[in-house]
Amino acid sequence: MLEEQAPEKPVQERIVGIDLGTTNSLVAYMEGSQPVVIPGVDGSNLVPSIVALDVVDPNDETPSRATVTVGNSARRALIENPERAIYSVKRLMGRGMEDIEEELKLFPFRLADDIEPGEVLRIRLGDKTFTPSEISAYILRQLKRNAERYFGAPVTKAVITVPAYFNDAQRQATRDAGRMAGLDVLRLVNEPTAAALAYGLDRAKEGGGKGETVAVYDLGGGTFDISILKLNDGIFEVIATNGDTHLGGDDIDNLLLAVALDEIRNEHGVDLRPHADAIQALRKAVIEAKITLSSEPVAKLDIELPDGDRYQREIPREVYEQLIRPVLERTAGPCKQALADAGIRPDQIEELVLVGGSTRIPAVRTLVDQIFELSNRGKQPHTELNPDEVVALGAAVQASILAGSSTATEELLLLDVTPLSLGIEALGGVVAKIIQRNSTIPASANEHFTTGVDGQTNVAIHVLQGERELAADCRSLARFDLKGIPPMPAGLPRIEVKFLIDANGILQVTAREQRSGLEANIEVKPTYGLTDEQVETMILDSFDHAETDFEARQLIEARIEADTILSAVEKAPASPAWQLLDEDEKARIKAARVHLAAIKSGHDMQAIRAATTALDQTTRNFAEKMMEAAVSGAMRGKTMQTASEELGPASNANEISAPHPFARAEFD
Amino acid sequence: MSTASTTSAPAACWACGAAPTTSALLCPDCGKVQPASAADYFQVFGLERRLNLDTSALEREFHRLSRRLHPDRFARASAGEQQWSLANTALLNDAYRALRDTLQRTEYLLRLEGLKIGEEHAGKGKSADRQPPADLLEEVFELNMQLEEMRMNQKMGEDDPGLQSDLTAARARFESLLTAVDNDLAARGSEWDNGDPAARERAAASMAALLDRRRYLRNLVRDVNEVLSTAAA
Numbered sequence: 019m020l021e022e023q024a025p026e027k028p029v030q031e032r033i034v035g036i037d038l039g040t041t042n043s044l045v046a047y048m049e050g051s052q053p054v055v056i057p058g059v060d061g062s063n064l065v066p067s068i069v070a071l072d073v074v075d076p077n078d079e080t081p082s083r084a085t086v087t088v089g090n091s092a093r094r095a096l097i098e099n100p101e102r103a104i105y106s107v108k109r110l111m112g113r114g115m116e117d118i119e120e121e122l123k124l125f126p127f128r129l130a131d132d133i134e135p136g137e138v139l140r141i142r143l144g145d146k147t148f149t150p151s152e153i154s155a156y157i158l159r160q161l162k163r164n165a166e167r168y169f170g171a172p173v174t175k176a177v178i179t180v181p182a183y184f185n186d187a188q189r190q191a192t193r194d195a196g197r198m199a200g201l202d203v204l205r206l207v208n209e210p211t212a213a214a215l216a217y218g219l220d221r222a223k224e225g226g227g228k229g230e231t232v233a234v235y236d237l238g239g240g241t242f243d244i245s246i247l248k249l250n251d252g253i254f255e256v257i258a259t260n261g262d263t264h265l266g267g268d269d270i271d272n273l274l275l276a277v278a279l280d281e282i283r284n285e286h287g288v289d290l291r292p293h294a295d296a297i298q299a300l301r302k303a304v305i306e307a308k309i310t311l312s313s314e315p316v317a318k319l320d321i322e323l324p325d326g327d328r329y330q331r332e333i334p335r336e337v338y339e340q341l342i343r344p345v346l347e348r349t350a351g352p353c354k355q356a357l358a359d360a361g362i363r364p365d366q367i368e369e370l371v372l373v374g375g376s377t378r379i380p381a382v383r384t385l386v387d388q389i390f391e392l393s394n395r396g397k398q399p400h401t402e403l404n405p406d407e408v409v410a411l412g413a414a415v416q417a418s419i420l421a422g423s424s425t426a427t428e429e430l431l432l433l434d435v436t437p438l439s440l441g442i443e444a445l446g447g448v449v450a451k452i453i454q455r456n457s458t459i460p461a462s463a464n465e466h467f468t469t470g471v472d473g474q475t476n477v478a479i480h481v482l483q484g485e486r487e488l489a490a491d492c493r494s495l496a497r498f499d500l501k502g503i504p505p506m507p508a509g510l511p512r513i514e515v516k517f518l519i520d521a522n523g524i525l526q527v528t529a530r531e532q533r534s535g536l537e538a539n540i541e542v543k544p545t546y547g548l549t550d551e552q553v554e555t556m557i558l559d560s561f562d563h564a565e566t567d568f569e570a571r572q573l574i575e576a577r578i579e580a581d582t583i584l585s586a587v588e589k590a591p592a593s594p595a596w597q598l599l600d601e602d603e604k605a606r607i608k609a610a611r612v613h614l615a616a617i618k619s620g621h622d623m624q625a626i627r628a629a630t631t632a633l634d635q636t637t638r639n640f641a642e643k644m645m646e647a648a649v650s651g652a653m654r655g656k657t658m659q660t661a662s663e664e665l666g667p668a669s670n671a672n673e674i675s676a677p678h679p680f681a682r683a684e685f686d
Numbered sequence: 687m688s689t690a691s692t693t694s695a696p697a698a699c700w701a702c703g704a705a706p707t708t709s710a711l712l713c714p715d716c717g718k719v720q721p722a723s724a725a726d727y728f729q730v731f732g733l734e735r736r737l738n739l740d741t742s743a744l745e746r747e748f749h750r751l752s753r754r755l756h757p758d759r760f761a762r763a764s765a766g767e768q769q770w771s772l773a774n775t776a777l778l779n780d781a782y783r784a785l786r787d788t789l790q791r792t793e794y795l796l797r798l799e800g801l802k803i804g805e806e807h808a809g810k811g812k813s814a815d816r817q818p819p820a821d822l823l824e825e826v827f828e829l830n831m832q833l834e835e836m837r838m839n840q841k842m843g844e845d846d847p848g849l850q851s852d853l854t855a856a857r858a859r860f861e862s863l864l865t866a867v868d869n870d871l872a873a874r875g876s877e878w879d880n881g882d883p884a885a886r887e888r889a890a891a892s893m894a895a896l897l898d899r900r901r902y903l904r905n906l907v908r909d910v911n912e913v914l915s916t917a918a919a
Contacts, residue, residue: 204761253749420761431753457783460757462776518776521757 033175033204033421034165035212035413038154038192040108040266041239041375043067044410045161045176048418051426053216053411056168058160059575060090060582064406065164067239069156070095070103071143087574088160097302100126100294102144106268107157109240110139110150111195112188114546120264124272126294136494136545138191151191151548152556155198162199176201177417179409180523181241182208183261183437185483186495187546189524194553204420206522210234210245211256211434212412213373216403218249219415219426231257233356233367235386235399236409237349238374240266244353246360246367252429258359258456259437260352267308267376269345274304277341278319282329296324311338312378339381346385353389359456364390370399375406433458436519443480443489452517455485459519467513473505477513477538481525494545500529500538513538576626580618583633587611595643603639610636708732709747711774712754719755719770726798727781735795737875741786748782789900792871792893799886801894819899822863829856829906836913850914857910860903867900 035053037044042064046055055063070092072085087095095103109121115133122129130140130147140147158178165173178201180192189206196203207215213234229250236243243261247254278300283289290296300321307317311333319331357364367390376382387393403411418427435456441449442465452463467477477500484492503511512532519525529538542549548556587607590596596604614629698705699713699720708714709732710725728735731747753759755778760771784790818826832853839846871893878889 205758250749253752416758419758422762429753431756431758433752433756458779460772460776461779461783462773518772520772521775 031175032165032169032171032173033177033417033423034161034173035207035410035415035417036158036161036176036178037209037212037407037410037413038108038157038178038180038195039067039238039409040106040241040268041067042406043157043161044407045165046407046410046414047165048414048424048427051424053219053414053418055407055410056165058089058164059167059578062090065089065157065160066093066105067107067157068092068096068103068105069107069143069153070099071146072102085574086156088156091574091578097295097298100298101128101142104141104143104153106240107141107150107153109264109268110141111154112185112191112546113139113150115139117546125268126297138546138548149548149556151195151553152198154192154195155556158195158199158201162201174200174202175204175417177205177207177413177420178203179207179209179212179413181236181238181261181263182210182243182245182256182259182434183241183263184523185263185438185493186523186525187493187544188263189522190544190547193522193524194548194556197553198556200557205416206524207413207416207432208243208245208256208259208434208523209238209241209409210236210243210259210371210373211247211254211432212410212416213371213403213408214245214247214249214254214412215415215430215432216408216412217371217400218254219430220403230368231362231366232369232371233353233390234371234373235349235353235377236261236373237376237382238266239376240264240268242266242349242352244349244356246356246362253431253433255433255458256435256456257362258356259435260356260359261437262348262352265345265348266374270308270342270376270379271301271305273341273345274308274338275301278304278329278331281331282321282323286323286325286327286329288323288325288327290323293324307333308338308379311335312380335380342379342381346379346381349385350389365395368397370397371408372399372401373405373408377401377405434521434523435459436461436523438483438493439485440495440517440519440525441482441484441489441492443482447489448487449482449484449489449492453519457519459523460521462516462518465515465517467500467515468509469503469506469511470508472508474508474511475503475505476501477503479515479527481517481527495525496545496547497543498527498529499541499543501541502536502538503531504534504536506533573621573623573626576623576630577618580614580626580630583630583637584611584615584618587633587637590637590640593644595640595646598643599640603636607633607636607640706732709751711778712751717754719767719774721770725777727784727794728798730778730781731785733785735798736879737792737795738879739785739791744782744786748778748786751778788868788871789897792875793897796890796894796897799890801890817898818902825856825859826906829853829860829910832856833909833913840913840916853910853914857907857914860907860910864900864903864907867896867903871896871900 032047034056035046037046043066044055044064046053048054057063058065066089068089070087072087072095092103096105104127106125109125110118110127114136115129116135118127118139121127128142130142133140138149140149141153158176162173162176176196178192178196180189184192192206193203211234213236214232217232230248232247232249234243234245234247236245241261241263242265243259245259246257248257249255275297279290279297290300303319303321307319310317315335317333317338319329319333321329323329370386370390370392372383372386377386383399386399392399415427415430416432418424419430419432422428436453436459437455439451439455440453440463441451444450452465453461467479469477479498479500480489481495481498482489482492483495486492500513500515503513510533513529514532515527515529517525517527527540527542529540530536531538588611590607599607610629610633614626614633617625617629620626697720699716699718701718702713702716704713704715706714706720706729710729711720712718713720731744731751733739752775755771755775757768757771757775760768763771784794832849836846836849836853839849874889874893874896878886878893881889
């Protein structure tokens with residue numbers, strides 16, 4: 019008797035929310051009525067936005083089969099092989115040579131030599147070049163994989179956040195990156211709006227969040243946004259937004275770095291600037307000092323210089339605050355402009371939300387308090403949600419709204435705005451504004467054009483973004499060539515062009531010649547961007563390498579897991595609990611450890627995984643004993659214990675969930 | 687010759703045939719989104735063409751329609767529905783933006799009724815408002831002289847507190863003229879709403895002139911503010 023096959027239930031594919039940050043990136047999703055961040059293989063919620071070009075095997079005969087690593091593992095490369103690594107690539111998205119002169123002075127970006135004005139940038143890593151979107155695509159792909167590992171299912175749809183003040187080119191670059199990473203980007207969401215969503219959802223649970231005017235102050239690694247919203251019965255309506263896409267924690271780092279470099283040169287006679295690796299090491303120290311100064315009154319720098327000398331310096335908080343004041347004050351102007359555009363006074367802001375790691379700095383909180391007159395009115399800024407994670411959480415909420423997958427988000431709606439006015443270049447190089455900044459999106463405008471010459475069949479339109487009067491002072495967005503206009507006497511054609519800014523804040527243009535009714539053929543030349551065809555080839559390229567990339571990645575991950583457990587086990591004999599083991603057990607552990615150490619540098623991923631599981635199992639008893647002995651140095655043992663509980667019975671041995679040591683990349 | 691745009695009355699619902707008694711973008715009966723229409727802004731909200739408007743009711747209706755039309759609600763719908771949603775929401779947003787602001791609403795309605803209103807935005811310069819209002823010729827001339835003098839002083843780095851207080855007084859004067867214009871506009875608006883076609887024509891012509899006057903005064907006040915704030919800096 020044949021059994022009937024039960025019909026396959028269609029799996030509801032999850033849409034994830036992604037915060038593609040300057041310094042760190044995250045992926046999150048809606049679990050029931052709660053947004054949750056998805057951790058990486060090392061247990062960390064934050065993936066550093068660092069990409070490095072590795073060579074998997076230097077002994078390999080096949081010429082440079084390079085792999086790309088992302089995140090904590092790429093962090094090492096920054097110091098050891100700085101010419102093969104890149105950080106803060108978000109600063110380059112949607113930008114051209116002319117824009118990034120300042121960045122080039124302060125960041126070790128290496129660009130290709132032959133970039134033309136108006137062209138997309140190309141960055142050199144080792145002997146290869148990448149566009150900023152491709153680099154970001156590698157980060158997105160890592161996040162995608164983290165999510166797929168977590169769900170045990172494919173993930174192809176995402177919501178990605180962007181700074182509210184990002185222009186059209188920067189948004190397109192982000193969406194291109196998503197596509198290259200194999201993600202269907204359903205929506206780009208502005209970061210402060212996403213944070214407001216996460217916060218609003220949080221408040222709604224407590225019965226708050228009705229009819230409020232909220233400001234979101236978002237100071238991240240590289241960008242600053244200020245948005246003013248009205249929250250009303252589940253509708254999050256942005257009233258005005260402003261910001262600076264060249265301003266963030268990176269600028270503070272660079273300032274401290276410059277001061278340290280000058281001091282080192284003056285006091286020790288050494289100019290570190292030509293030593294890329296020494297600079298990165300100093301940068302790391304300076305960042306640690308910055309973080310310390312958020313909670314301690316003094317921080318210390320202690321660096322070994324190339325000549326063996328030591329540079330040591332104490333930085334008291336007052337000195338630090340004095341130094342960084344000009345950077346922080348740059349946030350005041352956009353705040354005032356946003357308030358003016360919203361037509362409200364600072365004291366009409368009822369709630370203020372702080373977003374972004376840099377808002378942990380006490381001087382930032384003081385400044386915000388002054389600008390928005392908070393403590394005068396007995397108010398505090400909101401920091402209940404982790405400022406590093408809140409944007410990703412909000413993106414997950416928006417993903418849930420789009421998916422219609424949760425009753426908690428059914429009634430929520432985001433009404434966002436375009437941050438910059440849209441204009442057309444007219445005679446004399448003047449800009450005619452057709453859509454005002456802070457217009458709710460989607461927004462549209464219709465314009466009419468005609469020809470200047472008899473028989474003219476093409477009309478060129480130059481579209482710009484910005485608030486200035488002259489085209490030269492605004493951002494060039496794209497040139498549109500309207501082709502296929504039926505030849506007529508000059509001035510007769512009536513070409514209606516529809517400009518539509520969609521819900522992502524990205525421009526769409528359609529055109530029709532009204533007398534003939536013909537749709538004009540539009541060729542778009544994006545400034546600082548890629549055409550659709552170019553993006554397509556970039557996806558295909560990574561598909562070609564997908565197979566080899568996949569295997570290389572599996573191998574790297576297996577090695578990371580092996581390393582983790584090996585270092586834990588190497589520390590084991592130092593623990594008093596080690597003495598409680600009998601000789602047999604110690605021998606078994608040693609054998610398993612030696613076997614894994616030997617096999618780890620080979621290429622057999624399955625064998626490495628098997629050896630890792632084996633070692634883990636031999637140490638279970640020891641791990642329990644360590645717990646009982648309650649030795650504090652056994653932190654790693656504790657996680658091994660937790661991991662072994664999670665591993666379950668031996669039949670699941672093929673599935674390794676690696677022991678999860680502490681999240682932050684070790685700086686030792 | 688009337689060049690009033692007679693936007694065609696929106697069609698009946700394609701799905702159930704009901705008349706569009708509320709918004710032209712959504713069927714009031716079956717709730718289906720209507721194809722991107724040539725509806726005018728008043729039709730978008732199912733409103734009569736009137737200058738007086740309940741702005742809180744408008745906001746509520748805007749939120750209600752947004753919830754139904756917004757592209758976020760159509761993320762899993764067909765490509766066709768997504769296009770309709772996008773076009774309709776853009777229209778809804780444009781309509782809300784125009785109608786909720788008194789001046790923009792007035793300009794829009796007058797344009798709809800066939801009058802030539804508003805700044806040319808081909809970048810050729812603000813033509814109609816280059817003309818100072820006839821009754822203010824002398825005052826405006828005087829003010830412009832003072833502004834020039836102030837600007838010269840600022841270039842030289844000189845101070846003239848007497849001039850500054852003169853300008854401050856002038857600003858107050860022109861701001862009160864602006865308020866008078868706004869009151870006039872409101873009054874004409876009511877006349878238009880409640881009047882017969884002849885009354886409407888008179889009111890409309892009067893409002894068109896008032897709008898030109900207002901724009902001129904507004905630019906002037908802005909110029910004074912610029913100069914005074916540079917002084918204060």
